[in-house]
Amino acid sequence: MKAVLCHQYGPPESLVVEDISWPSAPKGKLVIEVKACGVNFPDTLIIEGKYQFKPPFPFSPGGEVAGIVREVGEGVSHVKPGDSVFALTGWGGFAEGVVADGYRTFPMPEGMDFQTAASLMYTYGTSYHALKDRANLQPDRGNEPETLLVLGAAGGVGLAAVALGNIMGARVIAAASTDEKLALCREYGASETINYKTEDLRERIKEITGGKGVDVVYDPVGGDLAEPALRSMNWQGRYLVVGFAAGAIPSLPFNLPLLKGCSVVGVFWGAFAERQPKDNFKNVTELLGFWKSGELKPHIQATYPLEKAADALNEMLGRRVMGKVLIVP
Structure with missing residues (x-):
């Protein structure tokens, strides 16, 4: 099978496509024939040795796949060969086949396509865990919906947070760097938008909230936006x-946080999924x-073959991705 391999830490251009043997399924695991793999920001970090997990060389990036079960190991009973599934793999998904843990593999519902299935776990899983479990986002606070500010709102996790915030009944303010990105955010449920390249973030938040500030800030960006967002709580x-x-x-x-009585809350969905699988x-x-x-x-912006994986990762690094991009072997 073909796989995109990282033999040493480096930029996307250092990745190579090689033919390797199909893996087998050990106890508690299964082999998936990959039909689509989501590209996520951690993929850009793991190939440079900057992520929390450092798999042994050579490895393939790609932690979110959808495909067809090829083989199941001992102890895996909820899926069988031939079933359509989606799974969290951590890495290994930029390939025609990958090994996945049984407990992190889910049957695809009827009517769902592979590309949609490969777009749900990282972005929507992260954002739902953040808004539901970590922020306890409420549809009302004093007889009005809570206000959610999403930074980097057109990116993968950002656009998921916009959509889920809207579904969960919040008033969503989307902040992004271009008017094109903000137009997409409005399609996904943002009621207010801020272009932080051309507008002052704090002043616009004051204007939108009548000086009250926002109840929840969803920040996948960091950098210079963090402090003005925190001051706007x-x-x-x-x-x-x-x-x-x-x-x-x-x-x-x-x-x-002392003056505003607010909380700074970490969101590490990968660890949550590992520690609290139920x-x-x-x-x-x-x-x-x-x-x-x-x-x-x-929202799927584009798909790339294995041979163009570096292009997909560079789009992610350049913060040009709106929603999701996928690798399709």
């Missing part, structure tokens, strides 16, 4: 630390319910 707000797409990890003035399964089931009802529909 409402009393007892929750600031969700999701990631650092801007590249810089901000240093925040901790007198602000809770994660419940979340995935609820997300599938949103999809079945027609409320949730991932």
